[in-house]
Amino acid sequence: VGLCGPGGEAHLRPPGDQGDLMGAPKGVCGGGDGTGNLPFVENPCVKGNGKSVCNVCFQSEGEDAEVLMRCVECGLAVHQQCYGKPAGGEDWGASFTCRACEWGAxxxxxxxxxxxxxxxKPAGIGGWCHIVCAMYLPETGFADADRLEPITGVGEVSKDRKRIKCSVCKTVKGAVVQCDSTGCKASWHPLCGMEAGWYMSMSEGDEDEVRMVVRCPKHPVEEEEEEADDPDALYCVCQSKYVEGQVMIGCETCDGWFHPGCVGVAEEDAE
Known part of the structure; x- marks a missing residue:
């Protein structure tokens, strides 16, 4: 999936002062009629400073940013790389009409x-879904990775995701992702998290896999990265420092690292 961002990694956060990250911005998700249903606004990403941001990566125009396209019908602002290529072409040209406006939706x-x-973007179920929602829910994806449409897997989304209240908009509607930090139960709609400025990043991992990280404000990713780089960090039940080249195994439940012998696993089995 192509997204704007330096070094092949997209840290999807709105620019500028985020204010109170634990609450939704006024008029976003939890506003409107009190049910979480928002009336359509012609440019939902125009912030108080008067600057538009892309409705996918939530970055504005800048020295290193791609120029924003604006739909001639509704004013939707997006980067072409974030929105996907048009059918049969490499770019949208000078006059951009978003797919929803093309279909009167x-x-x-x-x-x-x-x-x-x-x-x-169009979804295989005959409806429409946000690009951001499809990117971050593991069950959904894109049939054409260049065009970012149609969106697939909507009917496969886990029912459990649909039963959890969003920590941002406080509604139980749609599907949520959960904070990656071990033991944290904070969950939110991908688009709500983007609007609120919660940490959401996407980068290419091994074998062309996409690695996604989502964190609530209580568990900044920087803190955990610092802990991982700490030379004095202690591991395993024996509470010893990591030794370069030493075989260790990771627990899928707690994300801890252990010496095979300390947990009753033969070293050859660990490898």
Whole structure:
């Protein structure tokens, strides 16, 4: 999936002062009629400073950023790389009409979140979904990775995701992702998290796999990275420092690292 960002990694956060990250911005997700359903707004990502940001990566125009395209019908702002290529072409040209406006669906409701309008793409179920929602839910994806459409897997989204209240908009509607930090139960709609400025990043991992990291404000990713790089960090039940070249195994439940012998596993089995 192509997204704007330096070094092949997209840290998807709105620019500028984030204010109170534990609450949704006024008029986003939890506003409107009190149910989480928002009326369509012609440019949902125009912030108080008057600057537009991309409805997918939530970055604005800048020295290193791609120029924003704006839909001639609804004013939707997106980077071409974030929105996907048009059918049969490499770029959208001077006049850009978003896919929803092409089909008269500019206020379509996304089944994966409570937000109407925005950067929507056709879904295989005959409806419309936000690009951001499809990117971060593990069951969903894109049939064409260059065009970022149609969105697939909407009907496969886990029912458990649909039963959890969003920590941002406080509604139980759509589907949520959960904070990666061990033991944290904070969950949110991907688009709500993007709007609120919660940490969401995407980068290429091994064998062309996409690595995603989502964190609530209580568990900044920087803190855990610092702990991982700490030369004095202690590991395993024996509480010893890591030795270069020493075989260790990781627990899938607690993310801890252990010496095979300390947990009754033969070293040859660990490898």
């Amino acid at each position: 500019r206020s379509a409701a996304c089944p994966l979140c409570p937000v109407q309008g925005g950067a929507l």
